[in-house]
Amino acid sequence: DQQVKQNSPSLSVQEGRISILNCDYTNSMFDYFLWYKKYPAEGPTFLISISSIKDKNEDGRFTVFLNKSAKHLSLHIVPSQPGDSAVYFCAASPLNTGKLIFGQGTTLQVKP
Amino acid sequence: ETGVTQSPTHLIKTRGQQVTLRCSSQSGHNTVSWYQQALGQGPQFIFQYYREEENGRGNFPPRFSGLQFPNYSSELNVNALELDDSALYLCASSQVGSVRDTQYFGPGTRLTVL
8 A cells, every 4th residue: 555656657858847756645644745856776855845734845946745635746847957866755654653654756867 | 874774785685594684774764674676677565674573564475574673783693595686775764753654775785686
């Protein structure tokens, strides 16, 4: 039972344009959501997070949107740069637990 | 500030053997979580340690066990290795009481079971 789903295995975007990565979840007990970026041979790097009491959080080129009624979150990267090419994971944390539940990942390729 | 470190980087074992993986948490962090990442999948939560005690466990059998030491470093032990245990094992540290559950990951240990 996949509680966190990233339905697009890959995404290709032109440099300078917007990248939109999507994530859906099923568990209403999730109250904290995170995005991580992973390069080959490295561990996931924390990018940005959002609490369930908010619907938007912004940090530089990265913005995360949360739609609780649709159980959907998205990561917007504007403008996209070739160095953003990596695998992106969304993760969710259930209330009062320390664990993260990850999606399967989306491979982003930003073309120069 | 020192980040999360893991050792060894790579490991090859045979079925039935036992393995110990090690993790040093980021300075200032008191909680360590372990994840297993199979090829093409997202990381799966194994367990978390806080104040040297297990603080939550995922859907993994008892042959996966762990320890946390007073300096907050941690070990993951896997007994009776199976072929399906081949994966990247990730350690993440966090600070209870800080920004909620933001976990910072190490580079991982690649385990191959033959």
